[in-house]
Amino acid sequence: MKSDDDGRTPSLAVSYADVQAAARLLEGKAHRTPVLTSRTVDGRTGARVFFKCENLQRGGAFKFRGAYNAMANLGADEKLRGVVAYSSGNHAQAVALAGSMLGISATIVMPSDAPQVKVDATRGYGAEVVPYDRARDDRAAIAAKLAHERGVTLIPPFDHQHIVAGQGTAAYELFEETGPLDVLLVPCGGGGLLTGCAIAAAVLSPGIRTIGVEPAAGDDVRRSFHSGVIQSVHNPDTIADGARTSAPGAITFPLIMHYVADVLTVDDSELLRTMWYLWERLKIIVEPTGALGAAALLENKLDVRGGRVGVILSGGNADLKHLARLL
Secondary structure: OOOOOOOOOOOOOOOHHHHHHHHHHHOOOOOOOOEEOOHHHHHHHOOEEEEEEHHHOHHHEOHHHHHHHHHHOOOHHHHHHOEEEEOOOHHHHHHHHHHHHHOOOEEEEEEOOOOHHHHHHHHHOOOEEEEEOOOOOOHHHHHHHHHHHHOOEEOOOOOOHHHHHHHOHHHHHHHHHHOOOOEEEEEOOOOHHHHHHHHHHHHHOOOOEEEEEEEHHHOHHHHHHHHOOOOOOOOOOOOOHHHOOOOOOOOHHHHHHHHOOEEEEEOHHHHHHHHHHHHHHOOOOOOOHHHHHHHHHHOOOOOOOOOEEEEEEOEOOOOHHHHHHHO
């Protein structure tokens, strides 16, 4: 990979220096989440596996990292006017929580069928929730209209320089604890977490293969990656509600093409098996989207025998009543 001395590739929007800056800003604000290991998982996979538990992050998901980084970097006047965001849940909670910490008012456009636990948490952090019909309405258009009408700043869920850099601090911390790895498996919706982690991985673990994992019903990033052209999917039907994005973004797609080794998919039945396995073996609650990377590992989507593998568990905001019925 051709880059400048600081890890920056001139044609790309986010650099390793941006991830480092986000790590400094987030110190003492974001939780430094634990890295868990399991001899049972190691025996099952034939690899040494390290789980970065972002399900234990503030707000229950990695999203807090990017939201806080983006909002803390706003100008004083922008902070005073407030922000608007759109999200099925985890970005919503992250923006609401960051807003409460920074004194920034937040309005969140959320689907009417979003998990109630995520809606309640978003309101609990003090944000206004504006519901929409996922099947009929365009959430980005609603948020953009609100931003224009109210004169507030739009904080998108993934396609934003400070969002990507903030999410990359999850991998930044992981490598500080584990040292170099051979493979890093990262859940993928629009690619914010995937690209941020891949940027950090390229510098901190040269030669690593960073692999994104998305739900089979919403394989827009996989198709985009293999075709070299942005592909889209409309409202994918999957239990991985945090990965129902329609397409990678203008910022994340070039980063994916530059830094990511592959994009894999898993179906909902594989996600459910993996989620249950993690609950039983690691004794932690992981939501379906958060288990995407682990599912690729445990469902043998790639050969990792003899390697050192990092897995980002991206969130733990599970609707337990709903998932219990499915399980």
